[in-house]
Amino acid sequence: MMKKFTREELYKLIDGLLKGFEVIGPRELAGKGISYQAITATPDLYLGDGFTLEPVKKFFFSPSEYLFAQANGSWEEMPLGKSKRVIFGVRPCEARGLTLLDKIFDAPEYADDSYVSRRKNTAIIGLSCLNPGKDCFCTSLGGSPLDGRGMDALIFACAERFIAEIATEKGKEIFSGLGKDLTTEEREAWLQDKKKRKTPGQINLPESLDAVFKSDYWRKVSFACIGCGICTYLCPTCHCFDLADEGRRKLRCYDGCAFGDFTREASGVNPRLTKKERYRQRVFHKFDYFKKNFGENLCVGCARCIRHCPVKMDISEIVRNVSLEAKA
Amino acid sequence: MRNIYTPYLAEITGIKQETSDIKTFRLEFKDKAVESSFKYRPGQFVELSVFSEGEAPFCIANSPTRQSGLECSVKRMGKVTQALHDLDIGDTVGIRGPYGNGFPLEALKGKNLLFVAGGIGLAPLRSLINYCLDNRSDFEDITIVNGARTSADLVYKDEYGIWQKAKATKLHLTVDCQEENWSCMVGVVPKVLEKLAPACGNSAAIVCGPAVMMKYTLPVLLRLGFCEPSIITTLEMKMKCGLGKCGRCNIGHLYICKDGPVFSYRQLEDLNYEF
Numbered sequence: 001m002m003k004k005f006t007r008e009e010l011y012k013l014i015d016g017l018l019k020g021f022e023v024i025g026p027r028e029l030a031g032k033g034i035s036y037q038a039i040t041a042t043p044d045l046y047l048g049d050g051f052t053l054e055p056v057k058k059f060f061f062s063p064s065e066y067l068f069a070q071a072n073g074s075w076e077e078m079p080l081g082k083s084k085r086v087i088f089g090v091r092p093c094e095a096r097g098l099t100l101l102d103k104i105f106d107a108p109e110y111a112d113d114s115y116v117s118r119r120k121n122t123a124i125i126g127l128s129c130l131n132p133g134k135d136c137f138c139t140s141l142g143g144s145p146l147d148g149r150g151m152d153a154l155i156f157a158c159a160e161r162f163i164a165e166i167a168t169e170k171g172k173e174i175f176s177g178l179g180k181d182l183t184t185e186e187r188e189a190w191l192q193d194k195k196k197r198k199t200p201g202q203i204n205l206p207e208s209l210d211a212v213f214k215s216d217y218w219r220k221v222s223f224a225c226i227g228c229g230i231c232t233y234l235c236p237t238c239h240c241f242d243l244a245d246e247g248r249r250k251l252r253c254y255d256g257c258a259f260g261d262f263t264r265e266a267s268g269v270n271p272r273l274t275k276k277e278r279y280r281q282r283v284f285h286k287f288d289y290f291k292k293n294f295g296e297n298l299c300v301g302c303a304r305c306i307r308h309c310p311v312k313m314d315i316s317e318i319v320r321n322v323s324l325e326a327k328a
Numbered sequence: 329m330r331n332i333y334t335p336y337l338a339e340i341t342g343i344k345q346e347t348s349d350i351k352t353f354r355l356e357f358k359d360k361a362v363e364s365s366f367k368y369r370p371g372q373f374v375e376l377s378v379f380s381e382g383e384a385p386f387c388i389a390n391s392p393t394r395q396s397g398l399e400c401s402v403k404r405m406g407k408v409t410q411a412l413h414d415l416d417i418g419d420t421v422g423i424r425g426p427y428g429n430g431f432p433l434e435a436l437k438g439k440n441l442l443f444v445a446g447g448i449g450l451a452p453l454r455s456l457i458n459y460c461l462d463n464r465s466d467f468e469d470i471t472i473v474n475g476a477r478t479s480a481d482l483v484y485k486d487e488y489g490i491w492q493k494a495k496a497t498k499l500h501l502t503v504d505c506q507e508e509n510w511s512c513m514v515g516v517v518p519k520v521l522e523k524l525a526p527a528c529g530n531s532a533a534i535v536c537g538p539a540v541m542m543k544y545t546l547p548v549l550l551r552l553g554f555c556e557p558s559i560i561t562t563l564e565m566k567m568k569c570g571l572g573k574c575g576r577c578n579i580g581h582l583y584i585c586k587d588g589p590v591f592s593y594r595q596l597e598d599l600n601y602e603f
Contacts, residue, residue: 112332245379263565265406266408285575
C-alpha cells in the first residue's frame with residue numbers, strides 16, 4: 001500500500017499520534033548533533049540527510065537498565081515496557097539491525113521479555129536516505145536505502161511531498177487518516193523514480209573468513225585500535241552485554257569485545273589477551289560466526305563505527321582487504 | 329512473567345571444605361515446586377549469584393540420580409567465589425539454569441569410559457561418574473585417572489573408597505611430586521596416563537582439567553589410539569548470561585554456554601581452538 005502526503009499532513013498526523021502514543025524521532029540539538037529523542041511538538045522532527053549518532057537499538061536494548069531487585073528476601077522484577085510507541089525517521093539499515101537483534105533477543109528458547117515487549121509495542125516508521133553518507137555500505141550487506149524490511153512503513157522524501165510504502169497492519173493503522181493512496185499511474189511513475197535514487201556503491205565481502213583466522217593480518221589492522229569501544233556502542237547490531245550487581249539491583253549494560261576485561265577470567269587468564277584477538281573477534285562475529293549461526297552478516301553497513309572511530313579504523317576496508325590477505 | 333535473567337532463591341544446606349581453597353556447597357531451592365521441576369543432565373551448569381556481589385557459572389557436581397538439591401564445588405579465585413566462600417549454612421543464594429548441553433549420555437552407553445581429571449576439573453566428571461555407577465549396566469569398564477598438585481589438593485576424597493570398590497571400576501590417583509605417606513602414583517596426569525596406557529577399544533575418554541593438563545593430555549590420548557570424536561571435554565570461559573546472548577564465551581561460532589560446555593576434541597579442532 002502506498003500513500004502520498006505533504007509535510008503539513010505528516011505533522012498533523014504526528015500531532016494526532018502524540019495523544020495516544022509516545023512519539024520518538026530524530027532531533028537536531030544545538031551543539032550535540034542529531035539524536036533520537038521524544039518528540040513533543042512536530043517541528044522538532046528532523047527529516048534531513050544527517051544520521052543520528054546513536055542507533056535506534058537503545059529503545060529496545062538499553063545501554064543500561066535494571067532487570068530486577070532484591071526485596072524482602074525475594075526478587076522484584078522491573079515492569080516490562082508496555083507503552084505504545086511510534087518511532088519516526090528510522091533509517092533502513094537500522095531497521096534491518098533490529099531484525100538481526102531479534103534473532104538474539106527474541107530467540108525461541110530464551111526470549112528476552114523486556115526486548116520482545118518493547119518490539120511488540122513499537123511501530124517503526126522509516127525514512128529512506130536521499131543522500132547516503134560517503135562511508136555507507138548497506139548495499140554490500142544486502143540492504144539498501146530503499147529497503148523497508150523491519151519497518152511498518154517507509155517514508156520517501158520526494159520533491160514536494162512524501163510517499164509512504166506501508167508494509168504492516170500496524171503501519172496501515174497509523175497512516176489510516178493520512179493523505180491519499182497513489183493512483184496506478186502515480187505508482188508506476190514512483191517505481192521508475194525509485195530506481196534512479198542514489199544508493200551506496202557495492203564492495204565485495206568475503207564469503208568466509210575461516211582461512212585467515214590465524215593470519216598476522218589481525219595484528220596489523222588492529223594496531224591503531226585504542227580499545228575505546230565506541231564502535232560497539234554505536235553499532236545497530238552489537239548485542240554484547242554485561243550483567244552487574246549494583247547494590248540490591250541487577251543491571252544489564254552494554255559491553256563489548258573491544259574491552260580487555262570482556263573475557264578476562266578471575267584467574268587472570270584472558271583468551272583474548274591483546275587487541276589483535278579482540279578486534280578479530282569483532283570482525284569474525286560480524287562477518288563469519290553470525291552468518292554460520294543465522295545465515296546473515298551481523299552488520300548492516302550503517303558506517304557509524306567508521307564515522308566515529310577516533311583512530312579512523314574502517315571495518316569495510318578491513319573486511320574487503322581480507323581477500324587480498326588470504327591470497328598472499 | 330519471569331525474566332530469563334532472574335534467579336530462583338536457594339538456601340545453602342551444607343558446606344564441605346574440600347581443600348584449602350575449594351568448598352562444595354549443597355543448595356536447595358526455597359520453592360519446592362522449583363526443586364521438583366529442576367531437571368538436569370551431568371555436565372550442565374548453573375549461574376550462582378550472591379546478593380550485591382555478582383554471578384558466575386559453576387558446573388553441577390552431583391549426579392541427577394542422587395538428586396536432593398544441587399552441589400557446586402567452588403574454588404576461591406575472584407570476587408564472586410570469595411563471596412560464596414564467606415557464606416554460611418542457611419544463607420541465601422540465587423540459581424539460574426540448568427544451562428548447556430551436558431555429556432552425550434546416549435553416545436557413551438555400552439562403552440568403556442576413561443575419566444581423566446586434574447584438580448577441580450573432577451567436579452563435572454564426578455556428576456557423570458556417579459551417574460554411570462548408578463546406571464552401571466549401561467556402561468562397560470570405568471577407569472578414573474585423577475591428579476592434583478599435592479594430595480591436599482585432591483577433591484571428593486571420601487568418595488574414592490566407593491569408586492575403588494565399585495564393579496569393574498578402577499581409580500588411579502596421582503600427585504605431581506613425591507610426598508611422605510603417599511602410596512599412589514606420582515607424576516603429572518599426562519605422564520601417568522601414558523604409563524597406565526588404558527585400552528582404547530570401544531572407549532571414550534572424558535577429560536577435564538587446567539589448560540596445561542589438557543594441552544599435554546590430548547596428544548597422549550591420540551597416541552593411545554583414542555579417536556578425536558571419542559575424546560570429550562568440558563570447557564569454561566568467562567560468562568555472564570549463560571544463554572548465548574551476552575557474546576563473550578564463544579569459540580568460533582559456538583557458545584560454550586549454549587552449544588557446550590561439553591565438546592568433542594574433533595569439534596574443537598574444527599574451531600581452531602587452542603588450550
